[in-house]
Amino acid sequence: xxxxxxxxxxxxxxxxxxxxxxxxxxxxxxxxxxxxxxxxxxxxxxxxxxxxxxxxxxxxxxxxxxxxxxxxxxxxxxxxxxxxxxxxxxxxxxxxxxxxxxxxxxxxxxxxxxxxxxxxxxxxxxxxxxxxxxxxxxxxxxxxxxxxxxxxxxxxxxxxxxxxxxxxxxxxxxxxxxxxxxxxxxxxxxxxxxxxxxxxxxxxxxxxxxxxxxxxxxxxxxxxxxxxxxxxxxxxxxxxxxxxxxxxxxxxxxxxxxxxxxxxxxxxxxxxxxxxx
Amino acid sequence: xxxxxxxxxxxxxxxxxxxxxxxxxxxxxxxxxxxxxxxxxxxxxxxxxxxxxxxxxxxxxxxxxxxxxxxxxxxxxxxxxxxxxxxxxxxxxxxxxxxxxxxxxxxxxxxxxxxxxxxxxxxxxxxxxxxxxxxxxxxxxxxxxxxxxxxxxxxxxxxxxxxxxxxxxxxxxxxxxxxxxxxxxxxxxxxxxxxxxxxxxxxxxxxxxxxxxxxxxxxxxxxxxxxxxxxxxxxxxxxxxxxxxxxxxxxxxxxxxxxxxxxxxxxxxxxxxxxxx
DNA sequence: TCTCGAATAGAATAAATATTCCATTCCGTC
DNA sequence: GACGGAATGGAATATTTATTCTATTCGAGA
Numbered sequence: 327x328x329x330x331x332x333x334x335x336x337x338x339x340x341x342x343x344x345x346x347x348x349x350x351x352x353x354x355x356x357x358x359x360x361x362x363x364x365x366x367x368x369x370x371x372x373x374x375x376x377x378x379x380x381x382x383x384x385x386x387x388x389x390x391x392x393x394x395x396x397x398x399x400x401x402x403x404x405x406x407x408x409x410x411x412x413x414x415x416x417x418x419x420x421x422x423x424x425x426x427x428x429x430x431x432x433x434x435x436x437x438x439x440x441x442x443x444x445x446x447x448x449x450x451x452x453x454x455x456x457x458x459x460x461x462x463x464x465x466x467x468x469x470x471x472x473x474x475x476x477x478x479x480x481x482x483x484x485x486x487x488x489x490x491x492x493x494x495x496x497x498x499x500x501x502x503x504x505x506x507x508x509x510x511x512x513x514x515x516x517x518x519x520x521x522x523x524x525x526x527x528x529x530x531x532x533x534x535x536x537x538x539x540x541x542x543x544x545x546x547x548x549x550x551x552x553x554x555x556x557x558x559x560x561x562x563x564x565x566x567x568x569x570x571x572x573x574x575x576x577x578x579x580x581x582x583x584x585x586x587x588x589x590x591x592x593x594x595x596x597x598x599x600x601x602x603x
Numbered sequence: 604x605x606x607x608x609x610x611x612x613x614x615x616x617x618x619x620x621x622x623x624x625x626x627x628x629x630x631x632x633x634x635x636x637x638x639x640x641x642x643x644x645x646x647x648x649x650x651x652x653x654x655x656x657x658x659x660x661x662x663x664x665x666x667x668x669x670x671x672x673x674x675x676x677x678x679x680x681x682x683x684x685x686x687x688x689x690x691x692x693x694x695x696x697x698x699x700x701x702x703x704x705x706x707x708x709x710x711x712x713x714x715x716x717x718x719x720x721x722x723x724x725x726x727x728x729x730x731x732x733x734x735x736x737x738x739x740x741x742x743x744x745x746x747x748x749x750x751x752x753x754x755x756x757x758x759x760x761x762x763x764x765x766x767x768x769x770x771x772x773x774x775x776x777x778x779x780x781x782x783x784x785x786x787x788x789x790x791x792x793x794x795x796x797x798x799x800x801x802x803x804x805x806x807x808x809x810x811x812x813x814x815x816x817x818x819x820x821x822x823x824x825x826x827x828x829x830x831x832x833x834x835x836x837x838x839x840x841x842x843x844x845x846x847x848x849x850x851x852x853x854x855x856x857x858x859x860x861x862x863x864x865x866x867x868x869x870x871x872x873x874x875x876x877x878x879x880x
Numbered sequence: 881t882c883t884c885g886a887a888t889a890g891a892a893t894a895a896a897t898a899t900t901c902c903a904t905t906c907c908g909t910c
Numbered sequence: 911g912a913c914g915g916a917a918t919g920g921a922a923t924a925t926t927t928a929t930t931c932t933a934t935t936c937g938a939g940a
Contacts, residue, residue, distance in 0.1 A: 341830045348831040352917055360803065363829035364845055367727070370648050371685045373897060384919050389899060399899060401926085408648040433741045434734040436871075437864035441725045444860045448718045457711040464710045480767060483760035487855065490757060505782055577863045578764065579856040583721045586854045587714035594713075629887060650927060661889055666929060676929065678896085 333396040337366075337410055343395055351394075354383045358391035370407040374400045436572075443570040444579030451567050451580040463547045463563045463588060468595035470519035474539070476502040476532045477523035477549075483578060484523045484549065484585050491589035497596060502535060511538050523549040523585075528556055536560050549584065610673040614643075614687055620672055628671075631660045635668035647684040651677045713849075720847040721856030728844050728857040740824045740840045740865060745872035747796035751816070753779040753809045754800035754826075761800045761826065761855060761862050768866035774873060779812060788815050800826040800862075805833055813837050826861065 334340040348359050361381035362369065368377065378388040389400055397403040467473055473492060477485030482503070489501040500513055514520065520539040524532040533556050536546055540560040548557035548564045557564055567584050569576040611617040625636050638658035639646070645654065655665040666677055674680040744750055750769060754762030759780070766778040777790055791797065797816040801809040810833050813823055817837040825834035825841045834841055844861050846853040 344831050345835040354918065359831055360829065363831040364803070366830065367730070368689070371688055374899090375897070385898075386900080386920075387918065390917090401898065411648050412645060432734075433737045433864065433868035434732070436868050437732060437737065437861065438729070440860040440864040440867075441729055441857075444725050444856055445722055448721050448856070452715070452718055455711070455714060457709075460710045460714065480764075482767065483764040483859075486763055487757075487760040490759065491852065573867070575768070575863055575867055578859050579721055579725070580718075582760075582856060582859060583717045583854050584714065586849075586852055587710065587717040590717075590850070590852055591710040591713050631888065651929090652927070662928075663890075663930080664888065667887090678928065 333398075333402065335406060337406070340395070340406065347394055354387045355391050355394065357381050357383050358388050362391075366407070369404055370411040439572045440575075440577050443572050444577050446570045447568070447577070447580035448583060450570070451584060454566060454568070455584070456566075459563060460565060460588070460591075463565060464591045464595055466519050466545050466547055466563055467521065467588070467592045470545075471517040472498045472500065472513075472515065472519075474500050474502060474514055474518055474520045475523075476520060476535050478504065478529045478532055480525060480576070480578075481523035481529070481532070481549075484581055487582060488521065488523075488585050488589055491586060492593075495589070495593035495596075497593060504531070511535055514539050514542060514544055516543065519545045519547060521547045521549075522557065522562070523581075524555070524557075525551045526555070533557075536562070549581065549588075610675075610679065612683060614683070617672070617683065624671055631664045632668050632671065634658050634660050635665050639668075643684075646681055647688050716849045717852075717854050720849050721854050723847045724845070724854070724857035725860060727847070728861060731843060731845070732861075733843075736840060737842060737865070737868075740842060741868045741872055743796050743822050743824055743840055744798065744865070744869040745876070747822075748794040749775045749777065749790075749792065749796075750869075751777050751779055751791055751795055751797045751812075752800075753797060753812050755781065755806045755809055757802055757853070757855075758800035758806070758809070758826075761858055764859060765798065765800075765862050765866055768863060769870075772866070772870035772873075774870060781808070788812055791816050791819060791821055793820065796822045796824060798824045798826075799834065799839070800858075801832070801834075802828040803832070810834075813839065826858065826865075 332343075334343050344359060344363060348356070348363075351359055358378075358381050361377070365380070368380075374385045374388050378385040381388065392400045392403045395403060475485045475488050475492075477488075485501060485503075489499055492499040500510065502510060518539075520536060522532055522536045528550075536548070536557060537560060539546055540562075546557065546560050546562035548555065548560075548562040549567060550557055550564060551566065551568050553564065553566055555564065565584060565588070567581050569578065569580055611620050621636060621640060625633070625640075628636055635655075635658050638654065642654075642657070645657075651662045651665050655662040658665065669677045669680045672680060752762045752765050752769075754765075762778060762780075766776055769776040777787065779787060795816075797813060799809055799813045805827075813825070813834060814837060816823055817839075823834065823837050823839035825832065825837075825839040827834055827841060827843060828845050830841075830843060832841065842861060842865070844858050846855065846857055
């Protein structure tokens with residue numbers, strides 16, 4: 327057995343060693359390393375059997391991993407996590423408070439503000455979302471022969487994420503970014519649906535595109551931040567999501583949650599019930 | 604033995620029951636109650652023997668205490684504390700599977716899942732963030748004459764959002780997307796910093812670019828999801844953020860909160876203390 | 881101070897959990 | 911395609927941990 331003359335005795339040492347050995351690991355042991363790297367926190371309260379199962383390996387393999395890390399076995403490795411846990415238990419509220427108090431405009435304080443804002447935004451989304459309107463949006467998108475996605479400036483990350491998610495699910499999608507200043511509005515054909523994302527002050531290009539699509543008779547699904555947004559005039563199916571701001575900035579936590587849920591719901595619907603054309 | 608028809612199933616219920624029975628307890632059992640009241644957090648990671656010793660009683664006495672609390676024994680009591688802890692990293696894969704099998708995959712349910720995942724991710728970010736590493740990242744970026752942003756596929760929305768935020772604050776930025784399949788690595792000059800975002804399985808292009816930058820001697824700040832990401836070999840300042848997943852999908856709530864906080868902190872620093880060149 | 885039921889300590893046992901061992905598989909090399 | 915070493919799975923074993931049991935102590939009330 328490996329002498330544990332070099333057993334990591336702190337989280338930093340643990341991390342260092344993990345990086346060190348990660349390169350030269352065979353398949354199963356690499357699975358252990360990856361799982362541990364992504365779920366360090368579970369170690370304190372789990373048994374080898376549980377961790378091994380989650381990592382998709384045998385308990386014995388997991389123990390060999392612990393030994394490669396320099397410990398005599400799992401128990402010894404777990405100890406450093408339990409010790410650490412005992413020290414930093416304070417719950418979320420306390421933790422946020424701690425981050426906040428680390429100096430007025432320190433990065434950690436700012437992060438705490440944005441995390442709080444994200445949490446609050448998600449909460450208000452839960453209260454405000456109209457389940458029926460959401461269902462209608464899913465219907466419309468699931469029935470589309472092609473989904474056009476439009477969103478610029480602050481909405482662009484959302485548009486890009488939606489494009490990514492649809493792509494992963496093999497759903498035909500066109501992302502209307504402004505690359506090469508090409509206007510691809512003529513790719514909007516009958517039976518297509520436009521998924522537009524825009525927040526006040528509404529981006530002219532996005533509204534223009536939506537207006538064009540509406541005039542051609544295409545259905546529009548909008549993710550926006552107010553009920554009186556310009557999309558309303560276009561008979562769009564509107565999903566309202568408002569983000570709490572921190573100073574002049576807003577994160578996109580709630581919007582992204584809504585976006586991914588919408589995409590996955592559409593994907594699920596289409597796999598059980600493919601669109602006509 | 605006490606039937607556990609009334610075993611507390613939440614921390615609140617536990618607390619309530621503890622207060623209820625505390626009054627009418629004989630000496631040793633009272634010691635248990637007092638110790639537990641003062642060290643509730645230790646239960647998740649301790650053995651009966653440890654707790655009993657700390658409370659100054661025999662293990663058997665401690666178990667009798669657990670039974671008075673309404674549990675069948677120590678293990679059952681410990682479970683609610685471990686579950687509570689694990690709640691921050693729930694196994695959404697199985698939950699979504701349950702939803703599927705129960706036929707309830709309505710869009711609203713899915714949205715609820717993603718909102719919950721977002722909330723949990725933000726909480727775990729609060730617990731995991733290393734304030735000092737974050738401060739180092741801000742230092743590095745605030746001192747950069749140019750910030751290069753790299754992030755593809757799932758990380759691309761994050762990269763786009765960062766580019767948007769920096770742009771709004773007049774901070775010189777280049778977003779290394781793959782438009783036109785142009786490789787713009789030669790725009791990375793001395794004094795520049797690369798801000799790379801990538802999650803497992805790590806995108807080759809992003810890692811390549813980071814490797815190149817590292818070889819040229821540029822500082823790298825990474826937003827990634829595991830301690831053993833490839834960025835560690837590049838001596839990057841690494842910010843770890845792990846998102847809870849729903850089935851095969853992950854939202855980006857925590858990542859986006861971190862990204863915007865980072866950007867705003869850099870902006871604030873630069874306005875009070877502009878970079879040399 | 882005696883009696884009796886409740887409370888307790890500690891040993892004995894049961895159960896869960898970690899670890900080792902070995903037969904089999906996998907993979908690179910000749 | 912045969913060989914050999916590394917890696918793996920899974921059963922067997924060892925260890926730790928939880929729980930039960932029983933003899934003893936304690937303390938209130940007569």
